[in-house]
Amino acid sequence: xxxxxxxxxxxxxxxxxxxxxxxxxxxxxxxxxxxxxxxxxxxxxxxxxxxxxxxxxxxxxxxxxxxxxxxxxxxxxxxxxxxxxxxxxxxxxxxxxxxxxxxxxxxxxxxxxxxxxxxxxxxxxxxxxxxxxxxxxxxxxxxxxxxxxxxxxxxxxxxxxxxxxxxxxxxxxxxxxxxxxxxxxxxxxxxxxxxxxxxxxxxxxxxxxxxxxxxxxxxxxxxxxxxxxxxxxxxxxxxxxxxxxxxxxxxxxxxxxxxxxxxxxxxxxxxxxxxxxxxxxxxx
Numbered sequence: 001x002x003x004x005x006x007x008x009x010x011x012x013x014x015x016x017x018x019x020x021x022x023x024x025x026x027x028x029x030x031x032x033x034x035x036x037x038x039x040x041x042x043x044x045x046x047x048x049x050x051x052x053x054x055x056x057x058x059x060x061x062x063x064x065x066x067x068x069x070x071x072x073x074x075x076x077x078x079x080x081x082x083x084x085x086x087x088x089x090x091x092x093x094x095x096x097x098x099x100x101x102x103x104x105x106x107x108x109x110x111x112x113x114x115x116x117x118x119x120x121x122x123x124x125x126x127x128x129x130x131x132x133x134x135x136x137x138x139x140x141x142x143x144x145x146x147x148x149x150x151x152x153x154x155x156x157x158x159x160x161x162x163x164x165x166x167x168x169x170x171x172x173x174x175x176x177x178x179x180x181x182x183x184x185x186x187x188x189x190x191x192x193x194x195x196x197x198x199x200x201x202x203x204x205x206x207x208x209x210x211x212x213x214x215x216x217x218x219x220x221x222x223x224x225x226x227x228x229x230x231x232x233x234x235x236x237x238x239x240x241x242x243x244x245x246x247x248x249x250x251x252x253x254x255x256x257x258x259x260x261x262x263x264x265x266x267x268x269x270x271x272x273x274x275x276x277x278x279x280x281x282x283x284x
Contacts, residue, residue, distance in 0.1 A: 004155040005174045008164075012143040024094070024140030031136030032061055035129040042125040052117055053126075056108045064104030065090060071099020075238055079229055094146070097134065098242055101212075120205025124197060127211040128190040134215075135186035141179040149176030149225030156180070166227055178222050189214045206257050212250030219243035 013022040036057045040050035072095055073080055073087050080086045105123075112119045141147040145164040151157075157174030165172065192214075193207050202210070223230075223240040231238040 006156055006158045006177060006180075008145050008159045008161060009143050012145075022140075023143035025090070027140035027143075028133075028137045031133035032057070034136065035126070035133035038132065039126050039129045042129065043122060046121055046125055048117065048121065048125070052112075052115060052122070055115070056111055056122065056126075059111050060104040060108045063107040064100040065095065067103025068095030068097065068100030070103075071096030074099075075231055075242075076229065094141070094144075097215075098246060101130070118204075120208075123205055123208035124202075127207040128193045128197075131186040131190035131193070131211060131215065135183045135190075138179045138183040138186070142177075146228060147179040147182075147226065148228065149178040149222075150227050152176050166229060169227060175227070176225050178225050181225075182218065182222055185218045186215070189218075202254075203257050203260070206254055209250045209253035209257065213247050213254060214250075216243045216247035216250060220247060 009023075012024065013020050013026075015021070036053055039053040039057075043053050044050040069088060069090055075096060081089050083089070108122070109119055112122055138147070142158075145160055148158055148160060151169060151172035152174060154176075156177060158177040158180075159173060160175050162170060169175075189211070193210060196202050196210070197207055220240060220243045223237045223243060226237065233241065
């Protein structure tokens with residue numbers, strides 16, 4: 001017998017005059033705003049100009065949304081709303097995080113290089129902020145009754161209305177709230193990255209690949225639970241493979257950064273043989 005469950009909301013937005021504000025979009029706006037605020041503080045603490053964070057966000061956010069929607073359209077074409085505006089309806093179907101991060105990162109790197117700023121430094125400053133933004137964005141999934149896993153009788157099972165249950169699960173009432181699992185993981189990973197950055201144990205630029213690795217590793221687990229619509233390949237969800245590849249790529253990226261010698265270390269190793277040679281000449 002089910003003793004407790006998380007109820008689903010009865011609405012997914014509210015009216016503001018003639019406009020209907022979707023909680024999904026509102027949560028992304030709140031998340032992005034908080035990420036920019038925290039990013040400014042972290043970048044300033046690293047000695048950078050905080051105004052640069054806003055400049056990067058002006059370019060990165062729209063391209064991130066564009067990249068996220070392109071990824072969604074390409075990987076789940078059957079889920080595109082059957083209207084002329086369906087491919088751009090981010091409130092219906094949402095965004096693909098990997099497409100958004102990839103395109104936004106490429107545009108931000110271009111912008112940072114034009115500004116003559118440190119790309120690794122900015123990436124380190126923003127990595128935890130992106131996770132916090134993603135965590136807040138997942139609240140929007142709750143209001144949309146999406147991104148849930150298989151049936152469960154656990155006390156934190158999520159009630160899903162019949163209209164939102166996938167085929168084959170109409171008889172089930174409560175499901176794993178995988179969006180909530182991801183929200184918690186994102187906040188924990190953000191805290192770990194912040195602490196690691198303060199410890200100085202990671203080389204400059206190392207926090208961003210750890211963000212990619214940590215988030216993608218969790219998505220491997222999450223994709224094994226989810227039952228909402230997805231493209232499948234060899235019996236597994238397409239995003240399972242994407243998560244596995246990006247987790248591996250992020251890990252390799254981080255290891256290569258850690259093993260790469262810092263400029264001062266390389267200079268010191270070059271200087272030592274020279275000094276030894278000079279000593280030998282003088283002795284002769």
